[in-house]
Amino acid sequence: MKFFYDKVSALLQEIASNNYNITLDYPVWELPSRQKFGDLSTAAPLKIASKLGKNPLEIAKEIKEDLSKKVNEDVKRIEIVKPGFVNLFFSESLLINELREIIQYKQNYFKGNNKRKVLIEFVSANPTGPLSIAHGRQAVVGDVIANLLEAQGNKVKREYYLNDQGRQIDLLVLSVKERIKEIEGKGCQIPEGGYQGEYLKDVAKAYLKKGKGGSLYEFCLNYIQSLIKADLDKLNISFDDWFSQKKLIEENKVEEVIKILKEDGFVYEKEGALWFNSAKFFDDKDRVIKKSDGTLTYFASDIAYHYNKCRRGYDKLINLWGPDHHGYIGRVKSALKALGYKEELLTVVIIQLVSLKSKQRMSKRAGKLIRFSELIKEVGKDAARFYYLTRKNSSHLDFDIDLAQKSSFDNPLYYIHYVCARIESIFKKANSLPDEKFSKYLKEPQELNMVRFLLQFSLCLQKSYYSLEPVFIIEYLKELASMFHKFYEKVRVLGDDSKKTKARLNILQATKEVLYFGLGILGIEPVEEM
RNA sequence: GCGCCCGUAGCUCAAUCGGAUAGAGCAUCGGCCUUCUAAGCCGAGGGUUGCAGGUUCGAUUCCUGCCGGGCGCACCA
Numbered sequence: 001m002k003f004f005y006d007k008v009s010a011l012l013q014e015i016a017s018n019n020y021n022i023t024l025d026y027p028v029w030e031l032p033s034r035q036k037f038g039d040l041s042t043a044a045p046l047k048i049a050s051k052l053g054k055n056p057l058e059i060a061k062e063i064k065e066d067l068s069k070k071v072n073e074d075v076k077r078i079e080i081v082k083p084g085f086v087n088l089f090f091s092e093s094l095l096i097n098e099l100r101e102i103i104q105y106k107q108n109y110f111k112g113n114n115k116r117k118v119l120i121e122f123v124s125a126n127p128t129g130p131l132s133i134a135h136g137r138q139a140v141v142g143d144v145i146a147n148l149l150e151a152q153g154n155k156v157k158r159e160y161y162l163n164d165q166g167r168q169i170d171l172l173v174l175s176v177k178e179r180i181k182e183i184e185g186k187g188c189q190i191p192e193g194g195y196q197g198e199y200l201k202d203v204a205k206a207y208l209k210k211g212k213g214g215s216l217y218e219f220c221l222n223y224i225q226s227l228i229k230a231d232l233d234k235l236n237i238s239f240d241d242w243f244s245q246k247k248l249i250e251e252n253k254v255e256e257v258i259k260i261l262k263e264d265g266f267v268y269e270k271e272g273a274l275w276f277n278s279a280k281f282f283d284d285k286d287r288v289i290k291k292s293d294g295t296l297t298y299f300a301s302d303i304a305y306h307y308n309k310c311r312r313g314y315d316k317l318i319n320l321w322g323p324d325h326h327g328y329i330g331r332v333k334s335a336l337k338a339l340g341y342k343e344e345l346l347t348v349v350i351i352q353l354v355s356l357k358s359k360q361r362m363s364k365r366a367g368k369l370i371r372f373s374e375l376i377k378e379v380g381k382d383a384a385r386f387y388y389l390t391r392k393n394s395s396h397l398d399f400d401i402d403l404a405q406k407s408s409f410d411n412p413l414y415y416i417h418y419v420c421a422r423i424e425s426i427f428k429k430a431n432s433l434p435d436e437k438f439s440k441y442l443k444e445p446q447e448l449n450m451v452r453f454l455l456q457f458s459l460c461l462q463k464s465y466y467s468l469e470p471v472f473i474i475e476y477l478k479e480l481a482s483m484f485h486k487f488y489e490k491v492r493v494l495g496d497d498s499k500k501t502k503a504r505l506n507i508l509q510a511t512k513e514v515l516y517f518g519l520g521i522l523g524i525e526p527v528e529e530m
Numbered sequence: 531g532c533g534c535c536c537g538u539a540g541c542u543c544a545a546u547c548g549g550a551u552a553g554a555g556c557a558u559c560g561g562c563c564u565u566c567u568a569a570g571c572c573g574a575g576g577g578u579u580g581c582a583g584g585u586u587c588g589a590u591u592c593c594u595g596c597c598g599g600g601c602g603c604a605c606c607a
Contacts, residue, residue, distance in 0.1 A: 083587055126607065275605095291605040295605090298606070323535065415555090418570075426566050478554080
């Protein structure tokens with residue numbers, strides 16, 4: 001389907017360009033809203049007509065004629081509808097052939113051959129406490145986007161930027177010091193803006209248990225980082241690299257990059273501080289990079305960090321940030337631009353907040369910490385991953401923790417898992433294995449519609465890939481599950497007619513491939529029985 | 531005041547860079563198990579897509595202005 005889709009897309013582009021001198025926007029074909037409109041649909045005639053001031057139906061007719069000459073028996077019928085749509089109906093032989101290919105190539109059928117080198121940086125929560133529920137979302141979305149990129153053939157590196165220096169860390173260490181004093185009976189005064197969380201008592205205890213020597217700073221950092229790693233581990237997420245901000249500063253990288261910006265005239269002094277002229281690019285004002293007290297700002301090291309990323313030779317940089325960072329995009333892109341890189345090199349995906357049904361907002365610094373680990377203890381890895389992916393990145397996610405704690409019965413993941421279980425169950429009872437030679441016996445509408453939908457998975461993957469939105473895969477799998485359960489009710493797989501049985505086992509096999517591939521990208525385990 | 535996100539059925543959400551009759555689940559009501567798992571399937575009810583304009587052959591989608599909710603707007607990180 002992917003190749004067929006690419007082929008007809010190229011054909012349509014060619015026709016538009018040759019006959020009308022118009023370049024069509026991606027996507028040129030889309031899935032029709034209703035089955036009666038065929039398997040692929042295009043509104044290209046309407047678009048061409050509006051540009052040329054011609055009658056869309058005339059153009060649709062011309063396109064249909066041109067297309068008919070160029071597609072072979074893969075297309076059964078081309079239809080023109082109302083204002084000026086052109087609809088394609090696939091032939092049964094195309095469907096059967098593609099089904100064969102899925103079974104033959106298995107999950108490779110859906111893999112892409114992009115060869116870009118991509119760096120994705122996500123979570124990067126300050127190492128001042130365990131992960132919150134919002135961080136969990138960023139972790140899962142980032143991991144799935146990385147999987148998605150890999151599935152399309154790209155080489156992906158996952159990176160966590162560790163803000164292991166600066167005021168927040170200082171406050172953390174001071175807070176732990178107070179907790180140590182508390183344990184020693186010397187009173188406890190958490191500093192202004194310090195951390196109240198109970199987990200700091202654990203840090204303090206562990207530090208005392210170890211015997212006080214050694215750097216408290218190092219100890220805190222390692223302890224908290226291990227908490228974060230443990231949380232990520234529960235989601236089965238690991239990073240290729242933990243990039244240390246502290247190291248960046250110690251190795252003088254920040255001063256180096258400031259020097260470069262200075263030489264190019266993007267840095268100036270005002271009121272005793274050093275400013276970066278970001279307003280010249282994509283920011284609404286200039287930003288301080290070195291404070292009047294001589295210390296560097298967080299932004300300064302972030303410039304150095306992104307400069308470092310750029311120099312590592314990636315074709316694409318992706319950052320996942322929380323919504324509180326949206327105003328930050330402009331200044332980082334400005335820095336890249338000033339350093340001679342294209343701003344498109346960096347894509348920032350903003351992951352909106354996660355709230356609870358109780359409407360309580362999570363704030364890490366308020367001390368009212370809602371730990372991610374508590375959540376996952378209740379619902380488990382797969383359900384947590386699934387829930388986190390059920391909204392678009394830009395939408396708030398209302399995580400119904402009460403429901404998740406109460407029962408997992410309403411979890412749509414069960415509906416999808418049930419498909420796995422039913423397929424496995426049939427395979428166990430079947431006397432024969434799927435055999436693609438028998439696919440030609442698939443003739444009934446329910447069977448062919450199932451195949452049609454399986455083929456659409458390629459387009460779903462593409463859409464998810466280009467938009468960096470994992471939610472489309474979730475939506476597809478829910479729909480696939482619905483289609484399958486209907487199929488299951490209406491079409492009996494195991495029957496007297498061995499040819500039909502074998503043919504239908506092919507559908508199950510292909511469904512399994514799609515399901516396993518989709519779940520694999522989401523990082524969710526399939527089940528064998530329920 | 532400025533910027534970003536959101537507003538769709540009683541509730542939670544879909545709707546393929548603007549497309550054809552705005553769809554699912556939950557909840558409510560009614561049907562379907564001597565046959566591959568009923569954690570399922572089939573059916574019914576439920577909508578002025580926050581409001582008002584605009585652009586378009588076509589608007590839930592894009593633009594403008596309001597209303598309502600969330601989040602930002604540091605020489606914090």
